[in-house]
Amino acid sequence: MPSPKRKYSGIERELIRALITACETAKSEIVGFQWLTHEVDYERFPQSLRVTWMFDSEASRAHALACSDKARMLELTQAAFDEVGISVASIAEHVAFSVERQARGKRGQGH
Structure with missing residues (x-):
């Protein structure tokens, strides 16, 4: 039986x-948006899948979350x-919003 990661590689x-x-x-x-990344534990796919939208500053992130940009990212x-x-079931449970400086050192797939 293939490993979960191999099974989901496609x-x-x-x-x-x-x-x-x-x-x-x-x-x-979206003003201030820089890049996004995702993480997943294939043992718990798709429940563990999370996409993180990265911003250049806390002010940009806060602005995006306070206006229609949040709905657009979702x-x-x-x-x-x-x-x-x-x-x-709920896309919002699989999305996070962060600031670039807070994410340095974290591993993931940058896009």
Whole structure:
């Protein structure tokens, strides 16, 4: 039986491709947005899947969360999941928002 990571490697590649599209779209629409990353524990897929949207400053992050940008980021994340066929009950439970300086040193897939 293949390992969970090997089993999901095709989904991982497709998800990265879809998240790159979401990232590029957001860069042109959301002030202060820099990049996104995702983490997943394949033993608990898709429940453990989390996408983190990174901002250049706390002020940019706070502004984005206070206006329609938050809904747009959730929409872009949902579209990426849908494109790959990943079904989750609540997209908001799989999305986080952070500031670039707070994430340095963390491991993940940057897009």
